[in-house]
Amino acid sequence: MDNSPDLWLSKLPVLKTDGSKYDRGHCIVLGGPVASTGAARLAARAALRIGAGLVSVACDPSSLMVYATALEAVMTKPVKDEAAFAALISDPRITSLVMGPAAGINDRTKAFVLAALRAGKPCLLDADALTVFKDDPSQLFDAIRSPVLLTPHEGEFARLFGQVTDRASDALRAAKTSGAVVLLKGRDTVIAAPDSRLVINRNAPPTLATAGSGDMLAGFAGGLMAQGMEAFDAACAAAWIHAEAARLFGPGLISEDLSEMVPQVLRQLTH
Ligand SMILES: NC(=O)C1=CN([C@@H]2O[C@H](COP(=O)(O)OP(=O)(O)OC[C@H]3O[C@@H](n4cnc5c(N)ncnc54)[C@H](OP(=O)(O)O)[C@@H]3O)[C@@H](O)[C@H]2O)[C@@H](O)CC1
Numbered sequence: 001m002d003n004s005p006d007l008w009l010s011k012l013p014v015l016k017t018d019g020s021k022y023d024r025g026h027c028i029v030l031g032g033p034v035a036s037t038g039a040a041r042l043a044a045r046a047a048l049r050i051g052a053g054l055v056s057v058a059c060d061p062s063s064l065m066v067y068a069t070a071l072e073a074v075m076t077k078p079v080k081d082e083a084a085f086a087a088l089i090s091d092p093r094i095t096s097l098v099m100g101p102a103a104g105i106n107d108r109t110k111a112f113v114l115a116a117l118r119a120g121k122p123c124l125l126d127a128d129a130l131t132v133f134k135d136d137p138s139q140l141f142d143a144i145r146s147p148v149l150l151t152p153h154e155g156e157f158a159r160l161f162g163q164v165t166d167r168a169s170d171a172l173r174a175a176k177t178s179g180a181v182v183l184l185k186g187r188d189t190v191i192a193a194p195d196s197r198l199v200i201n202r203n204a205p206p207t208l209a210t211a212g213s214g215d216m217l218a219g220f221a222g223g224l225m226a227q228g229m230e231a232f233d234a235a236c237a238a239a240w241i242h243a244e245a246a247r248l249f250g251p252g253l254i255s256e257d258l259s260e261m262v263p264q265v266l267r268q269l270t271h
């Protein structure tokens with residue numbers, strides 16, 4: 001089935017007239033090391049723009065100053081180790097996690113992902129949060145019990161599930177194997193669920209092939225999950241909104257522009 005707003009418009013978060021920011025969810029984005037903070041910052045801004053009430057970057061104390069000076073509405077939470085991260089995300093007001101964009105391919109990222117999965121929160125895993133499991137993908141799959149969305153590009157997909165030959169059937173197989181919703185990025189993005197739902201997003205322009213645009217997509221989907229949207233619906237809505245934002249912006253797109261186009265896309269969708 002092709003992706004279109006008809007599939008998920010009625011499931012987009014609706015604001016309570018008397019609600020507070022806490023009613024809109026709190027998304028935690030895992031920050032990376034001091035020299036690679038951009039990807040997590042892009043994802044965090046995207047999550048905020050798509051409507052999460054609060055977004056925080058959880059980062060090592062050694063990179064805190066970079067995040068703190070580069071962020072405004074997005075907050076920062078220093079987490080020195082896995083125990084501190086587990087304590088942070090145990091707060092019931094934390095409603096989704098985005099992990100992977102430039103997080104670092106190391107044991108720390110792996111331990112934090114496993115801690116997040118143990119906590120049972122809705123999780124989006126992208127980039128390095130997938131690559132860290134390339135030597136033992138079953139360690140990841142065995143840990144997946146909560147609602148999880150995996151968002152690999154073809155290179156990341158191959159590390160966990162083998163080379164892509166047929167995008168739709170490969171994504172479906174990956175969803176069943178992992179127990180997660182799988183969003184396989186590309187010109188046409190395939191979204192597959194373990195229960196065999198399959199949607200193909202076809203409105204993406206080639207201007208999206210620019211550094212950081214996948215980080216933005218992660219933030220959009222994670223921000224929708226923070227507001228209570230189910231992982232599959234959040235993936236479909238995020239892929240369509242991401243592509244529509246690029247289409248409306250037109251030439252000269254850089255990733256930073258995508259979050260700034262979201263108000264226009266949402267206005268068109270909801271009026
Ligand atoms: N502003 C920032 O801070 C940004 C930081 N970023 C962060 O950088 C880190 C590295 O991420 P990455 O995706 O650039 O590299 P990596 O994981 O090595 O995979 C690349 C390999 O996979 C293969 N490949 C196959 N298909 C592919 C496809 N469709 N798209 C892409 N690659 C594809 C490809 O093979 P090739 O086609 O060259 O044979 C290549 O060998 C990660 O943490 C990310 O979050 C970025 O988000 C950018 C903005």
Ligand SMILES: Nc1ncnc2c1ncn2[C@@H]1O[C@H](COP(=O)(O)OP(=O)(O)O)[C@@H](O)[C@H]1O
Nearest residue numbers: 153185186187204206208209211212213214215
């Ligand atoms: N040729 C293309 N046409 C349309 N969309 C594309 C094209 N190439 C990449 N994209 C989209 O751009 C994004 C790139 O994500 P990703 O590969 O993770 O990049 P990054 O790691 O730089 O954020 C994905 O959403 C993908 O679907």
